[in-house]
Amino acid sequence: MISKNIPMCQAVLEHHRLLPLLPRFNIRLGFGEKSVDEVCRLNHVTTDFFMEISNAYLDDDYIPQTDLSLFPLGDLVGYLTSTHHYYLEVAIPKIERKIHQLLDGSALSEKERGLVSGFFNDYRKEFLEHVSREEQIVLPYILELEKQFLKEKPDGQFMKRLQGYTIRDFAREHDRLETSLENLSRLIIKYLPPFEDFDLCHQVLTDLADLVRDLIDHAHMEDKVLVPRVAELEQHLLRKFEA
Amino acid sequence: MKRLNFILCVEAYLLRKGVAAVLQRIPGAYVVREFGAVDLMAHYLKNHAVDFLLICDTLFEKATDLFIEEPGLLERTILLKKYPVRPEGAGKFKEVIYLTDGKQEITAKINELLNPYFRNHREEPHSTLTEREKTIVRLVSMGLTNKQIADKLFLSTHTIITHRKNIIHKLGIKSVSGLTVYAIVNNIITIDEVT
Numbered sequence: 001m002i003s004k005n006i007p008m009c010q011a012v013l014e015h016h017r018l019l020p021l022l023p024r025f026n027i028r029l030g031f032g033e034k035s036v037d038e039v040c041r042l043n044h045v046t047t048d049f050f051m052e053i054s055n056a057y058l059d060d061d062y063i064p065q066t067d068l069s070l071f072p073l074g075d076l077v078g079y080l081t082s083t084h085h086y087y088l089e090v091a092i093p094k095i096e097r098k099i100h101q102l103l104d105g106s107a108l109s110e111k112e113r114g115l116v117s118g119f120f121n122d123y124r125k126e127f128l129e130h131v132s133r134e135e136q137i138v139l140p141y142i143l144e145l146e147k148q149f150l151k152e153k154p155d156g157q158f159m160k161r162l163q164g165y166t167i168r169d170f171a172r173e174h175d176r177l178e179t180s181l182e183n184l185s186r187l188i189i190k191y192l193p194p195f196e197d198f199d200l201c202h203q204v205l206t207d208l209a210d211l212v213r214d215l216i217d218h219a220h221m222e223d224k225v226l227v228p229r230v231a232e233l234e235q236h237l238l239r240k241f242e243a
Numbered sequence: 244m245k246r247l248n249f250i251l252c253v254e255a256y257l258l259r260k261g262v263a264a265v266l267q268r269i270p271g272a273y274v275v276r277e278f279g280a281v282d283l284m285a286h287y288l289k290n291h292a293v294d295f296l297l298i299c300d301t302l303f304e305k306a307t308d309l310f311i312e313e314p315g316l317l318e319r320t321i322l323l324k325k326y327p328v329r330p331e332g333a334g335k336f337k338e339v340i341y342l343t344d345g346k347q348e349i350t351a352k353i354n355e356l357l358n359p360y361f362r363n364h365r366e367e368p369h370s371t372l373t374e375r376e377k378t379i380v381r382l383v384s385m386g387l388t389n390k391q392i393a394d395k396l397f398l399s400t401h402t403i404i405t406h407r408k409n410i411i412h413k414l415g416i417k418s419v420s421g422l423t424v425y426a427i428v429n430n431i432i433t434i435d436e437v438t
Binding site for chain 1 (some may be wrong): 273302347398415416417420421423424425427428434437438
């Protein structure tokens, strides 16, 4: 766990898994002596929010410490969106590039090659669909929810929708994106003939494992931070409307 | 997914963290807050909806006032204590967990509490495939269409589509290539058999 008064440099050195989070908050390196809190403020990031995300990310058993209603949902939505972009624009293309490089230099049969590249291609498409659904339906819903909550009297139509679809429904429908990637690693390690370029193969497997880990953390964050926070707001809104 | 809120009131830090970690792993149980003392817990309880309170025996003794004020609370309280010299039931508590309980005993006890709430909609998203579903995954991996699979198995196309929907639901894998890789790594088919 990190606390907000320690130097940011120390936090990142001790928990290098924080590194991929930084760009998602638009935070750059070169911290000097600044504390976690100071770095957050300088970058217009709500410190408590940064702490919740980082700690949920670092510790599977982490339980939110601060009142979840302390930070605006806009922060959360912004964070999720930039995480999606990281997956789609950085992590997945990087793996895809290396996989193609690996296949090109290999002695695999046409069929085996087709299996791997077809698999990854479909995976990327499914991933994109998943993310688009979240960005077109779920995230706007969350922002609208907050907007309605701040109003004197919520919009009747929105309230009707709220009774039909809540964040819990989203949580239930939420597909797991990491299972397929684990199958791919297993395929490479166990069933395909060995690749000549072991170093490249190692890189692919490491990148896959990192992405799996990141996706699990991301899902964990959505389940432990986003869903309870939004569910709480839904309840407040329903109560406010009923009263 | 439905979830039930637990709060913990356990004095010893290591014990509290241990209990929280174990509870968090039980689907449907959710630890909303942890306390190491009674006063903060009592304050929280007054302002929040909590399904269950798990409290250690030493703090329970310090919380008698709270239980007198809220008579219904005992019904939702799980006591954490050392194993008694002579076995005893849960008594006035909803449940008693002993420090000597193993993972399975604790999980069974908590599930017993959760069951009434989940009886009608407990999901098993990652349960394994039936033999019929495995056959279908195998044929899909061999490149057969739903129609071809239906003919081969003497079933209607509609039935095959239903099976395929169930497979997607169970595995979370939609694409043919994804199912093929699944079939290979689960020994449903060999790479040589794949088209």
